[in-house]
Amino acid sequence: MAMVSEELKRVILETLKLDEWDLTDGTLASEVPGWDSLSHVTVVLAVEQQFGVRFASREVIGLRNIGDLQRLVDAKLGGARRA
Amino acid sequence: MTFTSVEFPLFLSLLLLLQHAVRRSALETYLLLLGSYLFCVSGSLTGTLLVFTTSLVDYTVGRRIHAAEDPGLRKRWLLASLACNLGILAFFKYANFLMGAVGSMAGTMGMPMSVPHVDFGLPPGISYFTFTGVSYVVDVYYGRLDPSRRFAEYAAHVAYFPKFLAGPIARAGDVLPQLTAHVRASARDFEVGLAYFLLGAVKKLAIADQVAPHVGLIFSDPGQFDALTLLQGAIGYSVQIYCDFSGYSDMAIGCARMMGVRLPQNFAMPYSATSIAEFWRRWHITLSNWFRDYVFLPLEIATRAARFPSLRVSANLLLTMALCGLWHGAAWTFVLWGALHGAALACNRAWTARTARRRRTGQRAGSSLGTLASRLLTLGVVVGGWIIFRAESWAMAEVYLLRLVRFSTDGMRMLSPQIVVATVVLIAAHLLVDKDRNWVEQLAEGGVPARAAAYGTLGLVLCAFGASEIVPFLYSGF
Numbered sequence: 200m201a202m203v204s205e206e207l208k209r210v211i212l213e214t215l216k217l218d219e220w221d222l223t224d225g226t227l228a229s230e231v232p233g234w235d236s237l238s239h240v241t242v243v244l245a246v247e248q249q250f251g252v253r254f255a256s257r258e259v260i261g262l263r264n265i266g267d268l269q270r271l272v273d274a275k276l277g278g279a280r281r282a
Numbered sequence: 283m284t285f286t287s288v289e290f291p292l293f294l295s296l297l298l299l300l301q302h303a304v305r306r307s308a309l310e311t312y313l314l315l316l317g318s319y320l321f322c323v324s325g326s327l328t329g330t331l332l333v334f335t336t337s338l339v340d341y342t343v344g345r346r347i348h349a350a351e352d353p354g355l356r357k358r359w360l361l362a363s364l365a366c367n368l369g370i371l372a373f374f375k376y377a378n379f380l381m382g383a384v385g386s387m388a389g390t391m392g393m394p395m396s397v398p399h400v401d402f403g404l405p406p407g408i409s410y411f412t413f414t415g416v417s418y419v420v421d422v423y424y425g426r427l428d429p430s431r432r433f434a435e436y437a438a439h440v441a442y443f444p445k446f447l448a449g450p451i452a453r454a455g456d457v458l459p460q461l462t463a464h465v466r467a468s469a470r471d472f473e474v475g476l477a478y479f480l481l482g483a484v485k486k487l488a489i490a491d492q493v494a495p496h497v498g499l500i501f502s503d504p505g506q507f508d509a510l511t512l513l514q515g516a517i518g519y520s521v522q523i524y525c526d527f528s529g530y531s532d533m534a535i536g537c538a539r540m541m542g543v544r545l546p547q548n549f550a551m552p553y554s555a556t557s558i559a560e561f562w563r564r565w566h567i568t569l570s571n572w573f574r575d576y577v578f579l580p581l582e583i584a585t586r587a588a589r590f591p592s593l594r595v596s597a598n599l600l601l602t603m604a605l606c607g608l609w610h611g612a613a614w615t616f617v618l619w620g621a622l623h624g625a626a627l628a629c630n631r632a633w634t635a636r637t638a639r640r641r642r643t644g645q646r647a648g649s650s651l652g653t654l655a656s657r658l659l660t661l662g663v664v665v666g667g668w669i670i671f672r673a674e675s676w677a678m679a680e681v682y683l684l685r686l687v688r689f690s691t692d693g694m695r696m697l698s699p700q701i702v703v704a705t706v707v708l709i710a711a712h713l714l715v716d717k718d719r720n721w722v723e724q725l726a727e728g729g730v731p732a733r734a735a736a737y738g739t740l741g742l743v744l745c746a747f748g749a750s751e752i753v754p755f756l757y758s759g760f
Contacts, residue, residue, distance in 0.1 A: 235559075236574045237559075237595060237599075237631050239579065239582070240579070240582035240583055240586050240595075241595070243583075243586065244586045244587075244591070256580065256583045256584065257424055257425075260424045260426075260579065260580070260583065261424055261425055261426065
C-alpha cells in the first residue's frame with residue numbers, strides 16, 4: 200500500500216481546481232469532482248511535468264486509483280523523491 | 283429471429299427449460315453456445331461464420347498475448363486481431379462508402395472514375411460483435427483482463443443471443459465471469475427479467491412502432507410540410523429512436539436476467555440530461571463508454587504532449603464523436619451528426635471549465651431556471667442532431683433544417699395524434715421518474731399488489747396499443 204504524497208495531492212488538486220479533497224490510496228478518479236475522462240490525461244500530464252517523469256501509454260491505461268498513480272511515480276523516481 | 287418475432291417466446295422458453303435441466307454442468311455452456319448460434323443462423327449464415335471466425339481469432343490472440351513476453355510480439359498479435367475485426371467491419375459495412383469517397387475525391391481532382399457498387403449485405407450484429415472482440419483483446423493486451431481459458435465460453439460470450447443483434451456492448455470482464463460461474467437465476471431475477479422484457483416490449487411496440495409511420499412520412503419529403511409539422515417529425519423521431527433502442531436494450535437485459543446474467547445498463551433517462559456530456563452518460567452508455575476507453579483515452583494519451591491542451595481535447599472529442607457517428611452507418615450524415623455532438627461536447631467542456639471552481643466549492647448553486655435552460659438547450663442540440671441522423675441524405679437534412687429554422691408556413695400541416703400522445707407520455711415519464719432510480723429493480727422489492735398493478739398495466743398497454751405492423755429494431759441495422 201502506498202501513502203499518497205503531499206506533492207502528488209497538491210498537483211492533482213491544482214489541476215482539477217479543487218481547494219481541498221481527501222485523496223487516499225484507494226480513491227478512484229471517478230470519486231473526485233471534475234476528474235472525468237475529459238480531464239484524466241490533463242491530470243496525468245500535470246503529474247508527469249511536476250515529477251519530471253514520462254509514463255508509457257500502457258501504464259496510464261492500467262491506472263485504477265490514486266495509489267496506482269503514486270506507485271507509478273515512485274517506480275519512475277526509484278523512491279527518491281517522496282515528500 | 284428478433285425479440286419481437288412470434289417464434290422468440292418459444293425459443294426463449296425452450297432454452298430456459300433446457301438450461302434448468304442441465305444446470306450446474308459443463309453442458310450449460312454448450313447449450314448457451316448452441317442456442318446463441320441458432321439465433322445467429324436465423325439471421326444470416328454469413329454473419330454466423332463471421333462471428334465464429336472473429337471469436338476464434340480473438341480467443342487465440344488473447345492466449346498468445348498473455349503468453350508472449352516480447353512487447354513487440356504482443357503488439358503484433360494485437361494488431362492482427364484489430365486488423366481482423368476492423369477489416370471485416372470495413373469490408374462488409376464501409377466498402378461502398380469508402381469507394382464512393384475515393385471516387386468523389388478523384389472527380390474533384392479532375393480524374394473522374396466509375397466506382398463499382400457492391401452489395402454484400404450487412405451481416406446482423408457485425409458492429410457489435412467486432413467491437414466486443416476488440417475490447418476483449420485490448421483489455422488482455424493492457425493487462426486489465428485475463429484471457430478466457432475455454433473457447434466455448436468465450437464464443438458463448440461473443441454470440442450471446444440477448445446482446446448479439448444490438449448490444450448492450452457488454453465487455454468480457456462483465457459477462458465471462460457470470461457465464462463461467464454458471465450463475466443461477468433466482469425467482470427475483472426471473473421476475474425482474476420479465477419486467478424488463480415487458481417494459482421493453484411496451485416501449486418498442488406501443489410507442490416506437492406507433493409513431494414510426496408518421497415520422498417516416500414527414501422525413502420522406504420534408505419540402506412539402508410546414509415548420510410545425512417538421513418540428514413534430516423531429517420530436518417524433520426523438521421519441522421513436524429512444525423507445526425503439528432503449529426498448530430493445532430492456533428486452534436484452536430482461537432475457538439475460540431471466541437466465542441469471544446481468545448485462546450492463548444502456549440507457550438512464552437520457553432526455554433529462556442537463557448537458558450534452560450528461561446526455562452521453564445516459565444514452566447508449568455501453569457504446570459511449572467503449573469509445574471513451576478504446577478511442578478517446580488512447581488518443582488523449584498519445585497526443586498529451588501537444589502544445590495547446592484545450593485544443594487537443596476538443597480535437598480528440600471531435601474525432602472520437604465523428605468516428606462514433608460513422609459507426610452508426612456508412613454515410614456522411616452520420617459523420618456530421620457525430621461531429622455535431624463532438625463540437626457540443628467541446629463547448630460544454632469549455633463552459634464547465636470556466637465555472638468549475640465556483641461550482642465545486644459550492645459558491646454557485648444552480649437555479650431551477652438555469653437547470654431548465656440547460657435541459658432545453660441540451661434537448662435542442664439532441665433533437666436537431668436527430669434530424670441530420672435520420673435524414674436520408676445531407677440535401678434532405680438541409681431542406682428539413684432550413685424550413686424549420688425559417689419557420690416556413692407554406693406546405694402541408696399534419697397532426698399526428700400518435701406523436702403527440704407518445705411525446706406527452708415520454709415527457710411525463712421523464713418528469714415523474716427520478717432519473718437516477720431504476721424503478722424496475724425497485725418495483726420487484728415492493729408488495730404484491732403494487733407489482734401486480736404495474737405489470738398488469740404494462741400488459742394492458744401492450745395489448746391495447748401494441749402496433750400490428752412491427753418495424754425492425756433501428757439499431758440492429760447499424
